[in-house]
Amino acid sequence: MKFSLRTICALAAVLLLIGGLAYAQGPGDSKAVTSRNGEYFDKAGNPTFHIENGKVDWYTYAGYIRYGANCLACHGPDGLGSTYAPSLVSALKTLSYSEFYAIVAGGKKDVSASSDLVMPSFGTNPNVMCYIDPIYIYLRARADGAWGRGRPTDHEPVPEAYTKAENQCMG
Amino acid sequence: MKHASRKLLLLAGVVLSSALAIGSARAQDELSKMSANPNDWVIPARTYDSQRYSPLDQINASNVGTLQPAWTFSTGVLRGHEGAPLVVGDVMYVHTPFPNIVYALDLNNNGKILWKYEPTQDPSVIPVMCCDTVNRGVAYGDGKIFLHQADTTLVALDAKTGKVVWSVKDGDPKLGQTGTEAPLVVKDKVLVGVSGGEFGVRGWVSAYNISDGKLVWRAYSEGPDKDLLVDPQKTTMLGKPIGADSSLKTWQGNEWKIGGGDTWGWYSYDPKLNLIYYGSGNPSTWNPSQRPGDNKWSMTIFARDLDTGMAKWVYQMTPHDQWDYDGINEMILADLQINGQTVPALVHFDRNGFAYTLNRDTGALLVAAKYDPAVNWATGIDMDASSPNYGRPILVPKYETSKQDVNVTGICPAALGTKDEQPATYDPQTKLFYVPTNHVCMDYQPFRVAYVAGQPYVGATLSMYPPPGQTNMGNFIAWDATTGKIVWSDPELFSVWSGALSTAGGVVFYGTLEGYLKAVDAKTGKELYSYKTPSGIIGNVMTYMHNGVQYVAVLSGVGGWAGIGLAAGLTDPHAGLGAVGGYAALSNYTNLGGSLTVFALPKS
Numbered sequence: 001m002k003f004s005l006r007t008i009c010a011l012a013a014v015l016l017l018i019g020g021l022a023y024a025q026g027p028g029d030s031k032a033v034t035s036r037n038g039e040y041f042d043k044a045g046n047p048t049f050h051i052e053n054g055k056v057d058w059y060t061y062a063g064y065i066r067y068g069a070n071c072l073a074c075h076g077p078d079g080l081g082s083t084y085a086p087s088l089v090s091a092l093k094t095l096s097y098s099e100f101y102a103i104v105a106g107g108k109k110d111v112s113a114s115s116d117l118v119m120p121s122f123g124t125n126p127n128v129m130c131y132i133d134p135i136y137i138y139l140r141a142r143a144d145g146a147w148g149r150g151r152p153t154d155h156e157p158v159p160e161a162y163t164k165a166e167n168q169c170m171g
Numbered sequence: 172m173k174h175a176s177r178k179l180l181l182l183a184g185v186v187l188s189s190a191l192a193i194g195s196a197r198a199q200d201e202l203s204k205m206s207a208n209p210n211d212w213v214i215p216a217r218t219y220d221s222q223r224y225s226p227l228d229q230i231n232a233s234n235v236g237t238l239q240p241a242w243t244f245s246t247g248v249l250r251g252h253e254g255a256p257l258v259v260g261d262v263m264y265v266h267t268p269f270p271n272i273v274y275a276l277d278l279n280n281n282g283k284i285l286w287k288y289e290p291t292q293d294p295s296v297i298p299v300m301c302c303d304t305v306n307r308g309v310a311y312g313d314g315k316i317f318l319h320q321a322d323t324t325l326v327a328l329d330a331k332t333g334k335v336v337w338s339v340k341d342g343d344p345k346l347g348q349t350g351t352e353a354p355l356v357v358k359d360k361v362l363v364g365v366s367g368g369e370f371g372v373r374g375w376v377s378a379y380n381i382s383d384g385k386l387v388w389r390a391y392s393e394g395p396d397k398d399l400l401v402d403p404q405k406t407t408m409l410g411k412p413i414g415a416d417s418s419l420k421t422w423q424g425n426e427w428k429i430g431g432g433d434t435w436g437w438y439s440y441d442p443k444l445n446l447i448y449y450g451s452g453n454p455s456t457w458n459p460s461q462r463p464g465d466n467k468w469s470m471t472i473f474a475r476d477l478d479t480g481m482a483k484w485v486y487q488m489t490p491h492d493q494w495d496y497d498g499i500n501e502m503i504l505a506d507l508q509i510n511g512q513t514v515p516a517l518v519h520f521d522r523n524g525f526a527y528t529l530n531r532d533t534g535a536l537l538v539a540a541k542y543d544p545a546v547n548w549a550t551g552i553d554m555d556a557s558s559p560n561y562g563r564p565i566l567v568p569k570y571e572t573s574k575q576d577v578n579v580t581g582i583c584p585a586a587l588g589t590k591d592e593q594p595a596t597y598d599p600q601t602k603l604f605y606v607p608t609n610h611v612c613m614d615y616q617p618f619r620v621a622y623v624a625g626q627p628y629v630g631a632t633l634s635m636y637p638p639p640g641q642t643n644m645g646n647f648i649a650w651d652a653t654t655g656k657i658v659w660s661d662p663e664l665f666s667v668w669s670g671a672l673s674t675a676g677g678v679v680f681y682g683t684l685e686g687y688l689k690a691v692d693a694k695t696g697k698e699l700y701s702y703k704t705p706s707g708i709i710g711n712v713m714t715y716m717h718n719g720v721q722y723v724a725v726l727s728g729v730g731g732w733a734g735i736g737l738a739a740g741l742t743d744p745h746a747g748l749g750a751v752g753g754y755a756a757l758s759n760y761t762n763l764g765g766s767l768t769v770f771a772l773p774k775s
Contacts, residue, residue, distance in 0.1 A: 064632075065616065065618065065632050066632075067632075068616075068631075068632025068633065068634070069618070069620070069629055069630065069631065069632045070627060070629070072632065072633075072735075073301055073302070073369070073627070073629070073735065074298070074735065076735055076736070076738055076739050077634060077635070077736065077739060077741070077742075078739065078742075080738070080739030081738060081739060082734055082735040082736075082738045082739075083250070083251070083303075083729050083730045083734030083735070083738050083757075083758075083762075083763055084249075084250050084303065084730060084734065084763065085735075087739075107298075109294065111294045115249070116249075116250070116269060116270070116294060116297055116304065117297075118294050118295060118297035118298050119298060120295070120298035120299070120626075122626070124623060124626070125623050125626040125627075126621050126623070127620050127621055127623070127626070127627070127630075149742045150634065150742055151578070151614070151634060170619065170621055171621065
């Protein structure tokens with residue numbers, strides 16, 4: 001999971017282009033069918049959550065933390081939106097993983113006479129990009145209704161591969 | 172002949188320089204004189220002492236119940252409306268959040284727009300403003316209106332025409348530096364600070380010439396002594412010289428360069444002492460383990476000479492901050508009776524939950540007490556002058572957030588503090604301070620972050636909730652700063668996020684996040700009037716008189732940090748899985764808006 005920041009920006013640009021050409025693809029079926037190193041994937045191969053009896057997978061838990069660190073300041077606690085930034089619990093009902101990734105990496109502007117909403121591009125920020133999968137997985141769980149408000153207290157232990165990748169990415 | 176002409180020249184020189192002295196003294200005294208007129212509101216806090224008290228008494232405790240809106244004005248902008256308008260003679264100056272429009276309204280003509288100034292700013296500054304695209308107001312002086320823009324541009328406009336007289340760029344938004352606070356004009360200078368404590372911005376205060384925008388001095392909050400504008404032997408803290416390298420000694424490596432200590436709050440001035448007073452914000456990052464040391468001079472009250480910027484005294488309230496308790500709240504200057512003596516005091520209601528009373532001449536610490544009983548991260552401030560911890564908070568270890576990745580629960584106050592920038596007021600009649608407060612606690616978990624210029628450098632996540640067993644998220648209180656005691660306390664559903672105003676009529680005004688403009692009795696706190704304006708109030712109530720009628724005005728437009736944290740409602744993280752519901756959600760009471768409501772008594 002080594003992120004070359006230049007690669008991220010290039011990828012984001014491509015995804016933005018694809019996203020712009022197609023209708024919103026939607027997240028698809030969120031059921032986890034495979035897993036690799038503690039991260040779960042749906043049948044389309046996109047990252048997803050795995051929550052059973054109130055116990056969340058590591059990535060959902062890490063996503064709660066990293067969402068709080070990087071996104072809460074605009075999008076509010078638990079992804080529910082603020083007076084000016086939209087609810088991500090709503091947005092993730094219609095955004096696909098690649099659309100989400102493109103917006104976070106490339107930013108988004110909606111500036112007109114009646115609004116001045118600007119989301120920055122986080123593509124060069126390892127504090128966000130190194131944790132983009134956990135953040136997506138957490139918000140996907142929220143949008144799906146699989147996880148409610150508040151901090152997950154019961155979670156799977158941190159996979160070794162996660163810590164390795166995190167250290168490599170953050171430097 | 173030569174002798175006589177030299178004498179003549181000398182005489183001419185003396186006459187000329189004294190004429191100049193008189194001339195500049197006139198310019199120097201301009202705002203002190205103008206602010207003595209209670210009909211106007213020429214300084215953001217009305218007067219240099221920041222008491223926000225008005226001698227106007229046409230509106231009083233017996234008739235305020237009949238108050239009604241007299242006129243309104245839509246700003247044309249959405250998002251958080253902080254600050255208040257100015258009134259200079261027959262013109263009212265109204266400012267807005269980004270894009271930072273300034274309107275000059277004709278009070279003789281039902282608020283007709285005399286001129287409008289809308290700067291062109293790159294919208295990419297918007298996401299670099301941590302806590303909404305707010306602006307706390309314009310300043311007036313020397314026939315000019317001074318606007319501090321989001322992109323850190325300081326522009327001087329001709330007060331009559333709105334034309335740009337001069338413009339300077341004070342910082343760089345690409346490095347996370349932005350402008351939100353109101354400038355302060357004092358004598359021949361205009362002061363501005365900088366925002367960006369969540370972006371690793373090393374804070375400073377700049378003083379520019381009001382005539383031409385030339386930079387006169389700039390004082391940083393961290394770094395080498397020459398950047399701090401301190402004298403190691405003459406600048407003191409609690410009576411002792413701070414010594415050489417007072418800041419550098421309290422940081423590791425180069426962390427001070429991205430050290431925070433930003434200066435986005437309010438500024439006060441004492442003309443007799445010629446000192447300006449302000450506070451510095453949180454050190455960067457929110458993860459304390461990445462910045463061992465006291466992190467001086469973040470979280471500090473500064474007293475600086477207006478002309479040179481040199482610090483006379485400093486006082487750091489929260490060394491090695493672990494909770495984001497910025498020290499930027501207003502410094503209220505009042506002469507108080509303490510232990511039978513009249514003390515030139517400075518009173519400061521800090522984010523950390525302690526209300527400080529200091530001697531504003533010497534920097535001596537007189538009182539430090541909790542102004543919300545829920546405050547728990549420290550038991551008190553060490554007031555023993557002989558103790559090595561003199562002036563430092565007495566920490567409660569279980570509320571320290573020193574371990575990376577560990578979630579610390581139940582800390583009060585939350586990061587938004589017992590009070591944030593919303594200013595309190597001092598009433599010299601009742602000798603009480605009236606304070607808009609927050610009543611919210613938090614869980615706080617820090618973790619490692621990397622610094623990237625222009626990107627957030629935070630490193631902690633938090634969840635907030637009212638103190639256990641309580642549902643009100645705010646209180647409006649009356650405070651005695653000579654004894655450190657709450658005199659009365661009115662609970663509010665949400666944090667009280669507006670600036671308060673006290674008046675000679677015995678009435679105190681404030682606004683609520685639901686949008687109510689309220690008037691309460693200064694002696695008892697009893698509610699005397701309430702009116703729901705179009706949107707939540709995070710602005711400051713002000714008052715002025717025009718053609719013999721007293722008006723009370725306040726901006727409405729929900730947003731700011733309250734609009735982020737409270738919009739969806741808080742939940743109790745300790746209620747256990749499956750707990751339904753939580754606390755009131757601000758979004759159930761109000762929406763975005765942008766308007767000014769001006770109230771007056773009914774025409775008789």
